[in-house]
Amino acid sequence: MSYKCKLERKQLGSDLVFALIMAKTKQKGEPKMNEEATHFRIYCCGNVNCLARGADDIWRVLDEQIWLAKLSERVELRRSGCQDHCDFGPNIQIWPGPYRYVELTPAKIKQIVRQHLLAGQPVEELLAKPHMRRQTGKDS
Numbered sequence: 001m002s003y004k005c006k007l008e009r010k011q012l013g014s015d016l017v018f019a020l021i022m023a024k025t026k027q028k029g030e031p032k033m034n035e036e037a038t039h040f041r042i043y044c045c046g047n048v049n050c051l052a053r054g055a056d057d058i059w060r061v062l063d064e065q066i067w068l069a070k071l072s073e074r075v076e077l078r079r080s081g082c083q084d085h086c087d088f089g090p091n092i093q094i095w096p097g098p099y100r101y102v103e104l105t106p107a108k109i110k111q112i113v114r115q116h117l118l119a120g121q122p123v124e125e126l127l128a129k130p131h132m133r134r135q136t137g138k139d140s
């Protein structure tokens with residue numbers, strides 16, 4: 001077999017391997033962008049009680065952790081008014097939900113970003129309890 005013939009055969013072999021790989025890839029489907037990834041909206045209470053308890057620091061740490069986790073495209077951060085858990089601030093709400101997190105600290109924010117936003121598992125032990133809601137006199 002001539003050198004040229006060997007070369008053509010080798011080329012044909014690698015073309016065949018490439019064609020087989022492409023066929024398998026098409027069977028599995030094209031890799032997709034993660035279109036189904038959840039998008040979150042987070043409301044940080046910006047009212048007086050939460051501000052007095054460190055809401056600005058919570059906002060700063062949350063913003064930083066979202067950026068570090070490369071979640072900026074999936075998480076929208078907004079200020080809100082009072083969330084009716086004033087004695088347990090600083091507070092945030094995460095949607096879809098609402099999941100109401102209270103008595104936040106930078107360490108708790110890091111845990112929420114890791115567990116809730118990245119892994120999709122709300123942090124049960126940090127969620128507001130019914131007795132924490134401010135009594136307005138409008139209920140009951």
Ligand code: FES
Pocket residue numbers: 045046047048049050051081082083084085086089091
């Ligand atoms: S001031 Fe933040 S919950 Fe009321």
